[in-house]
Amino acid sequence: MKMAGRNAALLFFLAPAFILIALFYLVPLAITVYVSFTDMQNWSLYTLRLLPNPLFNYARLFHMMLYDPDFVKVVYTTIVFTLVTLAFNVLGGLGLAIAVYLMEERLSGFFRGLWLLPRMTPVAVYALLWYYFFLGSRDGTLNAILMALGVIDKPVQWGTDPRLLPWSAWAIIIYVNVLVGVSFGMLIFYSALRSIPWEQVIAARVDGASTLQLVRHILIPSIRWHIMFVTVWQLLSLLTTYAHIFLLVEWGVVDRWWSSTWALYVFTTAFGLGGGGPSSTYQGLAAAAAVILALVGAGLGLLALRLLGFRRMIVPPKGEL
Numbered sequence: 331m332k333m334a335g336r337n338a339a340l341l342f343f344l345a346p347a348f349i350l351i352a353l354f355y356l357v358p359l360a361i362t363v364y365v366s367f368t369d370m371q372n373w374s375l376y377t378l379r380l381l382p383n384p385l386f387n388y389a390r391l392f393h394m395m396l397y398d399p400d401f402v403k404v405v406y407t408t409i410v411f412t413l414v415t416l417a418f419n420v421l422g423g424l425g426l427a428i429a430v431y432l433m434e435e436r437l438s439g440f441f442r443g444l445w446l447l448p449r450m451t452p453v454a455v456y457a458l459l460w461y462y463f464f465l466g467s468r469d470g471t472l473n474a475i476l477m478a479l480g481v482i483d484k485p486v487q488w489g490t491d492p493r494l495l496p497w498s499a500w501a502i503i504i505y506v507n508v509l510v511g512v513s514f515g516m517l518i519f520y521s522a523l524r525s526i527p528w529e530q531v532i533a534a535r536v537d538g539a540s541t542l543q544l545v546r547h548i549l550i551p552s553i554r555w556h557i558m559f560v561t562v563w564q565l566l567s568l569l570t571t572y573a574h575i576f577l578l579v580e581w582g583v584v585d586r587w588w589s590s591t592w593a594l595y596v597f598t599t600a601f602g603l604g605g606g607g608p609s610s611t612y613q614g615l616a617a618a619a620a621v622i623l624a625l626v627g628a629g630l631g632l633l634a635l636r637l638l639g640f641r642r643m644i645v646p647p648k649g650e651l
Contacts, residue, residue, distance in 0.1 A: 423515020
């Protein structure tokens with residue numbers, strides 16, 4: 331009877347969360363999977379019917395990966411963008427957090443506020459700033475600076491020049507997203523560092539620990555949970571990132587295919603905004619790509635948890651600490 335009452339209480343408190351997950355995740359996921367088995371186009375319900383071969387859209391994506399050079403660029407861009415940006419976001423956020431933690435409080439608050447500006451800036455405004463910075467004309471900020479210094483003689487199409495692709499386009503979209511993502515890691519890591527008892531830091535200093543030893547043996551081991559969380563969160567977030575990239579692509583700052591991630595491909599295929607305006611849309615194909623992205627994200631998330639030792643960290647301690 332007592333156990334039944336406890337289970338009822340647990341169900342009562344967990345029910346709202348279960349309902350929200352079902353409504354805003356499981357139901358949309360089920361609908362997406364169903365649409366991926368159809369030939370739905372232009373948001374017409376008349377095309378929302380199962381194909382004779384339900385896996386046609388998946389086979390089409392596989393064929394494109396093998397024979398469509400533009401789609402292959404999307405795959406390469408997704409891999410490079412996700413891995414490189416993830417490394418910068420996690421390591422950069424950790425480095426910034428440690429740096430501001432070791433600063434005086436007044437300087438620390440200033441630098442933390444400065445690094446939060448990209449995250450607080452609206453997406454369109456933030457993308458517009460980098461549009462003018464990397465604009466491939468004399469009006470572009472970067473071109474104007476380099477021409478004034480005599481480094482270049484004429485404007486450079488930084489994100490679209492075939493001689494610079496794909497590295498220039500990758501560098502731009504990674505740079506723009508790193509400035510936003512690194513602040514997230516900095517906030518989480520800094521909050522975690524501030525929760526470490528100050529006595530541990532003082533004791534380490536008294537014992538003669540250098541700053542490097544303090545960071546390596548005290549600070550980083552104390553926030554390993556937070557490092558794992560930020561790594562997995564940023565990994566899944568980067569796989570679905572497209573807002574800033576979409577605006578830079580649509581405004582012609584970067585090459586369309588060498589800057590399109592898989593998430594952006596899903597968006598443009600579903601809503602037909604590629605090419606600068608509305609066009610035919612293919613929700614069936616976009617849904618299949620979205621399902622693949624969800625599966626890849628789930629697999630990489632679980633792999634990251636395994637590699638970062640999630641199971642070891644949730645084992646109860648063997649004795650009193």
